[in-house]
Amino acid sequence: MSLTTLDREELKKLIKDSVENYPDLDALVANGALVRHRGSWYEPKSTDAFNAIIRYAKAVRVGKDGRGQVQVAKQSKRLAALAKKF
Numbered sequence: 001m002s003l004t005t006l007d008r009e010e011l012k013k014l015i016k017d018s019v020e021n022y023p024d025l026d027a028l029v030a031n032g033a034l035v036r037h038r039g040s041w042y043e044p045k046s047t048d049a050f051n052a053i054i055r056y057a058k059a060v061r062v063g064k065d066g067r068g069q070v071q072v073a074k075q076s077k078r079l080a081a082l083a084k085k086f
Contacts, residue, residue, distance in 0.1 A: 012086045019083040022075045023052045041069045 033049035
């Protein structure tokens, strides 16, 4: 199955969007919107913070205190390099 030019353009747009809109995790932690846990686990304190990071989630779990935690994938260097080519 080959991709049409419309499919290719759509994929390019998705890649660019993904790279450009990756959340600034350090700023969210500094503002108090996220609480950092061991590894790359974060506990969102608001719905807006959750919505900002859920697109980049690798896993979701519930901590011992019953609060949800999200493991966020690192920003892909390959996708960033690919987005620059477009």
